[in-house]
Amino acid sequence: xxxxxxxxxxxxxxxxxxxxxxxxxxxxxxxxxxxxxxxxxxxxxxxxxxxxxxxxxxxxxxxxxxxxxxxxxxxxxxxxxxxxxxxxxxxxxxxxxxxxxxxxxxxxxxxxxxxxxxxxxxxxxxxxxxxxxxxxxxxxxxxxxxxxxxxxxxxxxxxxxxxxxxxxxxxxxxxxxxxxxxxxxxxxxxxxxxxxxxxxxxxxxxxxxxxxxxxxxxxxxxxxxxxxxxxxxxxxxxxxxxxxxxxxxxxxxxxxxxxxxxxxxxxxxxxxxxxxxxxxxxxxxxxxxxxxxxxxxxxxxxxxxxxxxxxxxxxxx
Amino acid sequence: xxxxxxxxxxxxxxxxxxxxxxxxxxxxxxxxxxxxxxxxxxxxxxxxxxxxxxxxxxxxxxxxxxxxxxxxxxxxxxxxxxxxxxxxxxxxxxxxxxxxxxxxxxxxxxxxxxxxxxxxxxxxxxxxxxxxxxxxxxxxxxxxxxxxxxxxxxxxxxxxxxxxxxxxxxxxxxxxxxxxxxxxxxxxxxxxxxxxxxxxxxxxxxxxxxxxxxxxxxxxxxxxxxxxxxxxxxxxxxxxxxxxxxxxxxxxxxxxxxxx
Numbered sequence: 059x060x061x062x063x064x065x066x067x068x069x070x071x072x073x074x075x076x077x078x079x080x081x082x083x084x085x086x087x088x089x090x091x092x093x094x095x096x097x098x099x100x101x102x103x104x105x106x107x108x109x110x111x112x113x114x115x116x117x118x119x120x121x122x123x124x125x126x127x128x129x130x131x132x133x134x135x136x137x138x139x140x141x142x143x144x145x146x147x148x149x150x151x152x153x154x155x156x157x158x159x160x161x162x163x164x165x166x167x168x169x170x171x172x173x174x175x176x177x178x179x180x181x182x183x184x185x186x187x188x189x190x191x192x193x194x195x196x197x198x199x200x201x202x203x204x205x206x207x208x209x210x211x212x213x214x215x216x217x218x219x220x221x222x223x224x225x226x227x228x229x230x231x232x233x234x235x236x237x238x239x240x241x242x243x244x245x246x247x248x249x250x251x252x253x254x255x256x257x258x259x260x261x262x263x264x265x266x267x268x269x270x271x272x273x274x275x276x277x278x279x280x281x282x283x284x285x286x287x288x289x290x291x292x293x294x295x296x297x298x299x300x301x302x303x304x305x306x307x308x309x310x311x312x313x314x315x316x317x318x319x320x321x322x323x324x325x326x327x328x329x330x331x332x333x334x335x336x337x338x339x340x341x342x343x344x345x346x347x348x349x350x351x352x353x354x355x356x357x358x359x360x361x362x363x364x365x366x367x368x369x370x371x372x373x374x375x
Numbered sequence: 376x377x378x379x380x381x382x383x384x385x386x387x388x389x390x391x392x393x394x395x396x397x398x399x400x401x402x403x404x405x406x407x408x409x410x411x412x413x414x415x416x417x418x419x420x421x422x423x424x425x426x427x428x429x430x431x432x433x434x435x436x437x438x439x440x441x442x443x444x445x446x447x448x449x450x451x452x453x454x455x456x457x458x459x460x461x462x463x464x465x466x467x468x469x470x471x472x473x474x475x476x477x478x479x480x481x482x483x484x485x486x487x488x489x490x491x492x493x494x495x496x497x498x499x500x501x502x503x504x505x506x507x508x509x510x511x512x513x514x515x516x517x518x519x520x521x522x523x524x525x526x527x528x529x530x531x532x533x534x535x536x537x538x539x540x541x542x543x544x545x546x547x548x549x550x551x552x553x554x555x556x557x558x559x560x561x562x563x564x565x566x567x568x569x570x571x572x573x574x575x576x577x578x579x580x581x582x583x584x585x586x587x588x589x590x591x592x593x594x595x596x597x598x599x600x601x602x603x604x605x606x607x608x609x610x611x612x613x614x615x616x617x618x619x620x621x622x623x624x625x626x627x628x629x630x631x632x633x634x635x
Binding site for chain 1: 379427430431434435436437438439440441442444445446447448449451452453455456460560564568571572575606607609610613614616617620621
């Protein structure tokens with residue numbers, strides 16, 4: 059655990075000086091951090107608890123819409139609307155989970171797509187609520203302590219705080235009773251039940267936490283975009299991206315999703331000129347490679363090799 | 376065969392683009408290019424199954440889903456790279472021609488697509504129920520180990536079934552191209568979702584039930600759109616899908632009670 063906390067400290071230290079060293083590469087760093095945070099939140103449910111959701115874009119959208127509408131219609135500051143969005147996302151996650159957790163494995167994944175698509179249609183069609191297909195525009199933002207929230211530097215620090223907060227949550231959970239319950243349910247629901255764990259309650263808690271964290275990041279994304287369209291933010295593709303980032307990085311590891319975000323967003327940036335809009339090609343190729351050759355993901359595979367080396371050393375005496 | 380194929384819609388789109396390609400290069404009519412596109416689809420499916428899906432049969436069930444998701448992304452974006460993002464279609468002289476049967480106007484293309492579908496369903500039915508391969512397919516679906524014990528090469532059967540699936544998807548794409556515009560990435564996801572809804576609605580692993588599911592989806596969407604809010608046309612199918620999955624996972628017309 060100390061090791062992970064040191065890693066988190068290193069991330070924060072690098073993050074604090076980053077805007078001064080690379081003032082021109084802030085936008086890409088913001089996407090890396092947001093994806094790291096979302097993928098890590100997704101991983102609480104998808105990796106630690108084994109429930110592969112393909113609907114997490116709904117929570118991103120929820121957070122972004124709360125911030126945008128709260129600001130433009132009610133003059134509510136983003137930090138209040140983000141807290142509201144997280145609470146609402148947890149409630150939504152509760153009902154969503156109640157509805158679909160009786161399904162197992164791939165069927166659960168399919169049901170999350172269906173629910174997310176229905177939510178997307180609502181966002182597009184309920185104009186009184188969301189501004190419809192044209193979207194919502196954030197024109198003004200409050201300036202806490204004189205900080206301009208429209209500046210990329212401020213947004214970078216918000217994204218950094220979000221990613222670090224989510225990773226810290228996962229570090230704590232990985233060693234807590236709840237973390238062991240999550241893993242027990244993932245490995246075998248029936249055995250977990252025999253050991254006195256309520257699988258549905260565990261999955262519900264994981265889903266609610268994951269949803270709340272994701273929507274907080276969605277709120278920051280809303281500020282970064284400043285213009286929110288339901289087609290973009292509720293898209294199935296974003297859900298897929300979040301899930302694949304975590305899986306390629308390494309499901310059920312603390313740093314896997316963050317590493318996945320770094321690799322995938324970085325690769326997307328590198329091949330931007332070659333592939334143009336076809337940059338999801340990288341996700342497709344990498345997920346095939348991971349499924350076929352490294353099922354544990356990048357970090358999971360490295361951790362396994364490290365542990366095997368340790369055992370080999372000990373066996374040699 | 377219990378593999379959830381996320382790339383199914385993308386194979387439909389691949390069929391559409393193959394018709395576009397044959398039309399541009401050779402000036403073929405879409406229905407003529409079926410002769411070439413369908414066998415190619417069949418073998419492409421077999422290759423994908425052999426090299427990718429057969430390796431994840433014994434892995435956790437999500438692995439196959441993730442692998443097909445990867446294939447879907449690769450197909451969609453590869454098409455995007457080759458053909459560009461603008462919608463494509465094939466213009467045929469009879470695209471807009473309609474004629475009326477008993478006072479109902481029917482478009483020529485839809486009629487041809489319908490006829491092609493009926494022929495394919497009949498062929499599929501004959502294959503599954505009247506041939507040795509069909510019997511092996513049904514046996515493998517019912518009980519893989521049992522089929523192996525009586526000498527069925529289930530790996531070969533899995534390949535053939537996936538090949539058939541891709542062939543049918545390609546056929547659907549080719550027959551629809553005069554009517555619909557193909558876009559590389561969006562169209563595929565729409566077809567995939569519809570295919571899931573239809574099969575779950577009818578009942579998994581049952582061709583007849585899938586047909587009934589398809590008809591039902593059309594009826595639910597059209598009725599929902601005309602009697603309630605038309606903006607939610609797609610949502611009705613999805614809601615029906617969720618309800619069936621939750622309360623009657625064997626499908627409306629399925630008989631085997633199997634909890635999913």
